[in-house]
Amino acid sequence: MPSLPDAPLPGTPEGEVTPPARGADADAGPVEDDGSVGSDTLGAIGESAALARIFPRLPTAASALLGPGDDSAVIAAPDGRFVVTTDMMIHGPDFRLAWSTPHDLGWKAAASNLSDVAAMGAVPSGLVVAIAAPADSPVSLLEGIADGLRDACDALAPGCGVVGGDLSVSATLTIAVTAFGDLEGRSPVLRSGASIGDVVAVAGVLGEAAASLLLLFTEGVDADGRPDARLGAALRSRTSAQLAPTPPIAAGRAAALAGATAMLDLSDGLAIDSARLAGASGIGIDFDGGSLGPNPAMALGGGEDHSLLATFPPEASLPSEFRQIGVCVAGSGLTVDGHPHDSSGWDPYRDWTGLLG
Numbered sequence: 001m002p003s004l005p006d007a008p009l010p011g012t013p014e015g016e017v018t019p020p021a022r023g024a025d026a027d028a029g030p031v032e033d034d035g036s037v038g039s040d041t042l043g044a045i046g047e048s049a050a051l052a053r054i055f056p057r058l059p060t061a062a063s064a065l066l067g068p069g070d071d072s073a074v075i076a077a078p079d080g081r082f083v084v085t086t087d088m089m090i091h092g093p094d095f096r097l098a099w100s101t102p103h104d105l106g107w108k109a110a111a112s113n114l115s116d117v118a119a120m121g122a123v124p125s126g127l128v129v130a131i132a133a134p135a136d137s138p139v140s141l142l143e144g145i146a147d148g149l150r151d152a153c154d155a156l157a158p159g160c161g162v163v164g165g166d167l168s169v170s171a172t173l174t175i176a177v178t179a180f181g182d183l184e185g186r187s188p189v190l191r192s193g194a195s196i197g198d199v200v201a202v203a204g205v206l207g208e209a210a211a212s213l214l215l216l217f218t219e220g221v222d223a224d225g226r227p228d229a230r231l232g233a234a235l236r237s238r239t240s241a242q243l244a245p246t247p248p249i250a251a252g253r254a255a256a257l258a259g260a261t262a263m264l265d266l267s268d269g270l271a272i273d274s275a276r277l278a279g280a281s282g283i284g285i286d287f288d289g290g291s292l293g294p295n296p297a298m299a300l301g302g303g304e305d306h307s308l309l310a311t312f313p314p315e316a317s318l319p320s321e322f323r324q325i326g327v328c329v330a331g332s333g334l335t336v337d338g339h340p341h342d343s344s345g346w347d348p349y350r351d352w353t354g355l356l357g
């Protein structure tokens with residue numbers, strides 16, 4: 001969860017965030033569809049029964065030659081190579097249970113990994129998911145996470161599914177996802193390929209996840225500043241960008257096909273992530289401040305949008321999902337309208353306060 005930019009909330013969002021599809025029973029009460037009681041805890045039913053409850057809810061992967069249930073899955077790699085990445089979510093630094101539903105957690109765990117696959121120009125093919133949860137967690141927690149994983153795959157990366165995973169016990173709810181992707185015969189799009197004169201473009205929102213988080217930390221907390229579930233729920237229509245982001249996964253493949261020279265996904269903030277791309281490529285980036293939305297400071301400093309930042313040769317036609325926000329220049333580091341800008345962003349070791357909630 002990124003730090004809060006010291007900036008006011010932006011005005012009306014640009015309307016690019018579509019609320020994610022929700023599992024039919026994401027907000028279900030204690031009685032589940034199958035008649036079981038949702039207040040069952042993981043500790044009461046045990047690992048095998050818990051797995052049996054969530055397997056049917058998981059999305060299947062088109063690439064799976066052998067899916068969950070054996071010691072390992074077998075997935076097709078028709079390219080002869082595959083991309084692989086992992087991203088972990090920990091209760092505390094990465095989410096607050098007062099604000100995120102189980103469905104949100106599954107959705108975001110999938111989305112944040114899918115965007116890393118997309119950022120290579122690849123098409124997501126499969127996920128493995130490891131979850132550690134307290135023994136007194138209701139089984140409905142895992143069921144909600146499974147539903148979120150399924151709905152995110154269906155909406156953002158059709159054909160991608162969960163091919164395996166692990167379940168264990170821990171005092172701290174932890175969700176670790178590893179994602180695989182297919183390059184379909186193309187070269188991977190690295191961070192290091194940008195050249196002077198290339199167009200800098202983004203697909204997806206800028207700063208909306210951070211604006212949502214700022215809203216939660218200002219209006220979704222009790223008098224003591226602690227995350228409050230009721231207040232957070234009342235803000236739901238304005239916090240989806242943070243709690244259940246909708247990164248443009250298909251835009252990664254489109255960028256690769258259009259000749260993108262470099263790409264990454266914006267997980268820690270436009271400023272720090274673009275500086276990573278600039279540093280890897282040995283160039284500087286000058287942003288057009290007017291293209292960064294109503295609140296450029298939030299756009300530059302806010303993390304977790306999981307939008308795709310890519311560079312293209314000046315003669316390339318940008319895929320429809322992308323819009324130009326800057327240009328690659330000689331030198332190093334970032335400028336906005338020619339003025340130097342710092343390249344700081346979220347660092348969990350420095351920025352997490354230790355608060356749970």
Ligand SMILES: [Mg+2]
Pocket residue numbers: 115116119264265266267
């Ligand atoms: Mg990334």
